[in-house]
Amino acid sequence: MSENMNNLGPIQKLIDDPTISEIMINGSKRVFVEKHGKKILTDITFANEQEIAALVEGIFACRGKRVDKDMPYADVCLEDGTRVNVIIPPLSRFGVSVTFRKFSKEINTLEDLIRVGTLTRKAADLLVASIKGKINIIFSGGTSVGKTTTLQILSNYFAPEERVVTIEDAAELRLVQENVVSLETLTAAREGGGGIAIRDLLRNALRMAPDRLVIGEVRGEETIDLLQAMATGHSGAIGIVHGNSPKDVLARLETMVLMSGVLLPLPEVRKLIASTVNLIVHQERLQDGSRKVTYITEVRGIERDEIILNHLFKFQAAGIDKDGKITGALKPAIKYYPLFFHRFQEAGLLTNNVFEND
Numbered sequence: 570m571s572e573n574m575n576n577l578g579p580i581q582k583l584i585d586d587p588t589i590s591e592i593m594i595n596g597s598k599r600v601f602v603e604k605h606g607k608k609i610l611t612d613i614t615f616a617n618e619q620e621i622a623a624l625v626e627g628i629f630a631c632r633g634k635r636v637d638k639d640m641p642y643a644d645v646c647l648e649d650g651t652r653v654n655v656i657i658p659p660l661s662r663f664g665v666s667v668t669f670r671k672f673s674k675e676i677n678t679l680e681d682l683i684r685v686g687t688l689t690r691k692a693a694d695l696l697v698a699s700i701k702g703k704i705n706i707i708f709s710g711g712t713s714v715g716k717t718t719t720l721q722i723l724s725n726y727f728a729p730e731e732r733v734v735t736i737e738d739a740a741e742l743r744l745v746q747e748n749v750v751s752l753e754t755l756t757a758a759r760e761g762g763g764g765i766a767i768r769d770l771l772r773n774a775l776r777m778a779p780d781r782l783v784i785g786e787v788r789g790e791e792t793i794d795l796l797q798a799m800a801t802g803h804s805g806a807i808g809i810v811h812g813n814s815p816k817d818v819l820a821r822l823e824t825m826v827l828m829s830g831v832l833l834p835l836p837e838v839r840k841l842i843a844s845t846v847n848l849i850v851h852q853e854r855l856q857d858g859s860r861k862v863t864y865i866t867e868v869r870g871i872e873r874d875e876i877i878l879n880h881l882f883k884f885q886a887a888g889i890d891k892d893g894k895i896t897g898a899l900k901p902a903i904k905y906y907p908l909f910f911h912r913f914q915e916a917g918l919l920t921n922n923v924f925e926n927d
Contacts, residue, residue, distance in 0.1 A: 606858010
């Protein structure tokens with residue numbers, strides 16, 4: 570089966586429907602979709618579990634990956650950016666579960682993010698300056714909140730002469746620069762050897778003369794390697810971390826560093842994080858299904874062994890309109906100008922007007 574997804578059987582029409590953002594197969598008789606932020610049961614079914622298994626095998630085989638009893642769950646990303654997650658019995662008790670997360674074809678530019686309310690113009694200006702100014706950024710949030718889409722669009726502002734190395738479990742990012750190397754993890758062979766993890770790829774990437782490192786998801790012992798890379802001259806590095814708030818993201822980074830086996834006391838771990846991570850861009854999916862950046866937060870430094878955060882922008886909800894949509898905006902919320910602001914001013918990337926409320 571080719572990666573253009575022209576033969577996905579019963580769900581092909583769901584793949585082709587631009588109003589559907591996710592497709593969820595819960596065994597052969599229950600297929601759900603997400604439309605406009607709502608999950609809906611469809612009337613589509615499969616003949617049996619074998620039909621789903623054949624679908625899965627075709628998808629994964631075209632990317633050189635597998636799902637079987639030795640590797641009962643896996644992710645793969647198709648050519649158009651659609652991410653596919655599969656988990657099979659016995660881990661999935663009621664049959665094969667397949668989730669398709671489609672890449673939006675309607676949100677391709679910064680103007681699109683502003684139009685749909687994910688960002689405001691001033692917040693967008695700050696993020697573009699942060700990309701061009703090569704500060705270290707963590708994009709954070711829960712599952713399916715739009716982090717990768719926002720990062721994908723902002724990557725358009727990498728300098729064209731930069732060599733960019735991306736590292737992902739399933740290669741979702743589609744960067745437009747010419748000098749891009751996309752690295753993807755490798756599942757271990759059935760005999761148990763040959764697996765390549767994010768940490769392995771990150772260590773190799775540091776030897777590839779990158780001007781920009783992008784880690785699709787930071788979730789384990791590779792965290793210490795990323796922070797050390799940031800600390801040793803790899804400015805402009807970007808990572809994605811799952812978390813519920815900027816403060817929660819810092820706690821996760823601390824935990825992941827400590828779990829890596831590095832013998833550092835917690836105060837030293839916090840100093841490392843505070844001296845390397847400059848900005849956290851936190852995105853959420855609100856109750857009405859809309860995806861919004863809710864915090865843009867500077868990691869300012871250390872005070873009394875605690876990391877100090879400085880919220881530069883914060884989403885302020887105003888209410889709910891007659892259509893059930895949450896109203897509000899991402900507004901400046903600074904106590905202090907960020908420490909990197911003078912660099913942006915000197916380079917002509919940003920003025921202080923960006924932090925003024927309209």
